[in-house]
Amino acid sequence: MKHLTEYRDAHIVRRVLADITRETRDDRDYVMMEVCGGQTHSFVRSGIDRLLPERVTLVHGPGCPVCVTPLETVDRALAIAQRPGVIFTSYGDMLRVPGTSGDLFSVRAQGGDVRVVYSPLDAVKIAAENPDKQVVFLAIGFETTAPANAMSVVQAKRLGLKNYSVLVSHSCVPGAMRAILTSPGNRVQAFLAAGHVCAVMGFWEYHPLAEEFKVPIVVTGFEPVDLVRGVLATIRQLNEGRAEVENAYARVVSEPGSEEAQKLINEVFELGARAWRGIGEIPDSGLHLRDAYAEFDATRRFDVGHVRSVESTRCISGEILQGRKKPHECPAFGTECTPDHPLGATMVSNEGACAAYYRYAQDVEGAERAS
Amino acid sequence: MNTDPANAAFPKACPTPLLHHDRIVLGHGSGGRLTASLIEHLFQPLLSNPTLDRADDSALITCGSPVSGALAVSTDAHVVSPLVFPGGDIGRLAICGTVNDLAMVGAQPRWIAAAFIIEEGLAIETLRTIVRSMRTAADEAGVQVIAGDTKVAQRGKVDGLYITTTGVGVVPSGRDTHASNIRTGDAVLLSGPIGNHAIAVLAARGDLALQTDIRSDTAPLNQLVEAMFETGAEIHAMRDPTRGGLAASLNELATSSRASITVDEEAIPIDPDVAAACEILGFDPLHLANEGKLVAFVPERDAESVLAAMRSVAQGAGARRIGVVDDATPGRVAIRTPLGATRLVDMPAGELLPRIC
Numbered sequence: 001m002k003h004l005t006e007y008r009d010a011h012i013v014r015r016v017l018a019d020i021t022r023e024t025r026d027d028r029d030y031v032m033m034e035v036c037g038g039q040t041h042s043f044v045r046s047g048i049d050r051l052l053p054e055r056v057t058l059v060h061g062p063g064c065p066v067c068v069t070p071l072e073t074v075d076r077a078l079a080i081a082q083r084p085g086v087i088f089t090s091y092g093d094m095l096r097v098p099g100t101s102g103d104l105f106s107v108r109a110q111g112g113d114v115r116v117v118y119s120p121l122d123a124v125k126i127a128a129e130n131p132d133k134q135v136v137f138l139a140i141g142f143e144t145t146a147p148a149n150a151m152s153v154v155q156a157k158r159l160g161l162k163n164y165s166v167l168v169s170h171s172c173v174p175g176a177m178r179a180i181l182t183s184p185g186n187r188v189q190a191f192l193a194a195g196h197v198c199a200v201m202g203f204w205e206y207h208p209l210a211e212e213f214k215v216p217i218v219v220t221g222f223e224p225v226d227l228v229r230g231v232l233a234t235i236r237q238l239n240e241g242r243a244e245v246e247n248a249y250a251r252v253v254s255e256p257g258s259e260e261a262q263k264l265i266n267e268v269f270e271l272g273a274r275a276w277r278g279i280g281e282i283p284d285s286g287l288h289l290r291d292a293y294a295e296f297d298a299t300r301r302f303d304v305g306h307v308r309s310v311e312s313t314r315c316i317s318g319e320i321l322q323g324r325k326k327p328h329e330c331p332a333f334g335t336e337c338t339p340d341h342p343l344g345a346t347m348v349s350n351e352g353a354c355a356a357y358y359r360y361a362q363d364v365e366g367a368e369r370a371s
Numbered sequence: 372m373n374t375d376p377a378n379a380a381f382p383k384a385c386p387t388p389l390l391h392h393d394r395i396v397l398g399h400g401s402g403g404r405l406t407a408s409l410i411e412h413l414f415q416p417l418l419s420n421p422t423l424d425r426a427d428d429s430a431l432i433t434c435g436s437p438v439s440g441a442l443a444v445s446t447d448a449h450v451v452s453p454l455v456f457p458g459g460d461i462g463r464l465a466i467c468g469t470v471n472d473l474a475m476v477g478a479q480p481r482w483i484a485a486a487f488i489i490e491e492g493l494a495i496e497t498l499r500t501i502v503r504s505m506r507t508a509a510d511e512a513g514v515q516v517i518a519g520d521t522k523v524a525q526r527g528k529v530d531g532l533y534i535t536t537t538g539v540g541v542v543p544s545g546r547d548t549h550a551s552n553i554r555t556g557d558a559v560l561l562s563g564p565i566g567n568h569a570i571a572v573l574a575a576r577g578d579l580a581l582q583t584d585i586r587s588d589t590a591p592l593n594q595l596v597e598a599m600f601e602t603g604a605e606i607h608a609m610r611d612p613t614r615g616g617l618a619a620s621l622n623e624l625a626t627s628s629r630a631s632i633t634v635d636e637e638a639i640p641i642d643p644d645v646a647a648a649c650e651i652l653g654f655d656p657l658h659l660a661n662e663g664k665l666v667a668f669v670p671e672r673d674a675e676s677v678l679a680a681m682r683s684v685a686q687g688a689g690a691r692r693i694g695v696v697d698d699a700t701p702g703r704v705a706i707r708t709p710l711g712a713t714r715l716v717d718m719p720a721g722e723l724l725p726r727i728c
């Protein structure tokens with residue numbers, strides 16, 4: 001933990017914040033999106049969002065894998081998990097995500113065998129130990145979880161497991177960034193790119209975006225010192241009229257990323273369109289199982305491809321995920337929609353913007369200050 | 372084994388002493404000889420005291436000194452998986468949980484009644500270890516287990532063993548720790564590092580892929596509470612932050628007293644291993660359960676003497692001042708981050724869920 005303490009040093013953060021304040025011009029606005037939900041949480045938890053100059057606006061991005069998982073995927077998960085003879089495995093924070101009727105917790109309460117795993121390889125282990133059961137893993141996430149999820153499929157194939165399958169809902173960051181930049185009414189001038197995603201993928205993918213849309217993209221980490229350094233680098237680029245891909249998280253991220261992990265992802269998955277909860281379909285923004293691994297596709301194995309779902313009209317998570325609205329601008333925020341009774345996934349996940357606001361900044365003064 | 376049909380009508384000729392079983396069978400809860408044997412060979416010797424040993428249908432207790440204050444009564448059902456974890460087990464937990472609930476209202480815990488619901492098939496040796504551990508905890512706390520009951524449920528209907536304990540304590544006159552006593556200006560004191568119990572139990576379940584030496588803090592707090600009262604200070608309010616952690620306890624107190632509680636993030640002690648586990652799993656240490664910690668509200672003028680008294684007792688060795696009651700956010704809990712910004716601390720929602728990445 002000593003290693004991390006260094007990146008939480010309040011003196012360093014204050015010094016960088018002073019630089020930010022000094023270099024922020026008062027004749028212009030700075031609108032930047034932190035892509036990852038983990039960054040949103042860290043901003044709000046540390047209170048940095050309230051210490052930034054008025055002219056700097058943080059727009060909370062769509063980078064929470066739980067929040068952007070389409071309702072349809074959740075409903076398909078619920079349909080599979082209810083089947084007898086199925087052990088349904090998932091990362092913990094998907095269990096409370098509301099589907100059209102109930103969540104995975106309620107399936108478990110009704111007798112479904114729903115288990116939290118910390119890694120998809122644990123799900124493979126469960127499959128090997130329970131040959132008479134069908135074990136399904138809900139494979140969601142960004143590029144960060146894709147290598148492990150791909151590995152589980154490769155391993156199941158190697159072991160010859162016929163009772164393991166994955167319900168895939170993977171999302172990719174560059175496609176989502178492009179969708180935000182091309183959406184009408186976009187306000188985002190720059191991105192704080194998600195450090196963990198870049199640790200896997202590198203940042204070579206971002207050069208075309210920075211050039212085409214003339215936006216600075218600064219690879220940013222998650223600790224307070226990382227965050228303010230990312231913000232400062234972004235402000236400097238905007239001041240100087242530069243639009244470059246810059247690495248402010250060099251202690252973890254390199255330009256090529258992990259080539260081994262990328263190879264594994266490409267072996268199992270291919271890029272394609274996918275639906276983002278609350279946003280809709282975005283081209284080239286998802287990963288799908290390649291034909292060579294189609295036998296591991298839970299959608300086919302359980303024939304739930306026909307399940308279609310309609311979003312609640314009361315939840316504005318789509319506008320929040322695209323940075324058009326702040327959580328407290330939603331009429332249901334904190335009243336009809338709370339972490340105990342979430343209407344949408346942004347209120348469920350630890351990394352969801354609504355949950356972050358509810359937990360850390362529910363006082364309107366702070367919430368407004370952050371907007 | 373006696374197979375002579377002539378003896379079949381005389382079951383006494385074929386005794387089935389406890390020692391012939393190494394596991395609990397349904398008969399141990401039948402109320403018959405197996406039950407009696409379990410009590411005679413296991414519960415009674417391990418928990419022995421004159422009141423329990425009378426073996427009546429009810430325990431008869433004499434308060435001794437005239438009770439001028441109130442009697443405090445608390446009951447708590449204990450369910451934990453696994454039954455034994457680093458730093459404790461369900462037996463220690465069952466004593467400490469109830470002792471601590473009594474101590475939080477200023478009571479001096481005296482007597483405990485315990486009901487055991489045991490799963491058919493539980494190893495007798497496991498049960499013995501757990502009951503022995505109850506005795507150790509009861510001795511540490513200075514309480515007696517004076518009544519008990521045992522039921523056995525079919526395999527699969529109970530997760531090993533559930534223990535419900537009911538405790539009775541005597542409240543010396545003048546003690547009142549109700550939340551409504553909290554006043555603006557009160558200092559908020561915490562008896563030691565938080566989160567160890569929750570992480571120890573999670574790690575002991577073996578599904579965290581987490582190697583850790585973290586031990587549960589399960590311990591009776593009544594001696595710590597006595598040391599605090601002995602200073603002569605007014606203890607305005609006390610809570611033991613168990614399920615829901617410090618965040619839940621502080622929020623409950625803020626809500627019911629309408630007080631504004633502001634704590635300092637850097638002042639809250641957290642062991643490095645616990646902090647690291649939280650980091651990896653995405654838990655907030657403020658949401659993690661403790662079983663041997665308390666948070667107290669005392670007038671500022673008494674804060675230093677109470678802190679010194681807390682630190683003089685093993686259970687309070689790591690005591691710290693963590694915050695103050697102000698008037699910034701009535702009914703709410705705020706936390707000052709190391710950067711000097713302030714955010715709210717909310718009640719944790721439902722089950723702890725490890726985050727995805």
